[in-house]
Amino acid sequence: MIRKAAAVMGALTLAACAATEAETPSDEAPPARAEIAGDCQADHFAMLVGQPGGEIDTATLPRPHRVYGHSDMVTMDHRPERLNIVIGPDERVQSVRCG
Numbered sequence: 001m002i003r004k005a006a007a008v009m010g011a012l013t014l015a016a017c018a019a020t021e022a023e024t025p026s027d028e029a030p031p032a033r034a035e036i037a038g039d040c041q042a043d044h045f046a047m048l049v050g051q052p053g054g055e056i057d058t059a060t061l062p063r064p065h066r067v068y069g070h071s072d073m074v075t076m077d078h079r080p081e082r083l084n085i086v087i088g089p090d091e092r093v094q095s096v097r098c099g
Helices: 002-017 042-048
Strands: 065-069 083-087 093-098
Touching: 042 083, 042 093
Parallel strands: 065 083
Antiparallel strands: 083 093
């Protein structure tokens, strides 16, 4: 009885994870970067690169965002709508990117 229940649960789990043809249309091109919902607009904040990290006015940054040092621990979850500002060892903005 337990083996049958485990087999059914395993099959249901696999079925839930399977992609269908409707979810992944192959005849359409992927959307351009600017068309993706939730784009973090990193190109609008590229002018921050080279600026002192302590002078960033975080109130003007889009949400969500995070400002962190090059050696700080951060989560590895990818969120395309999140703006990441990385501060280098010289305390200046090293990079601005989405994720």
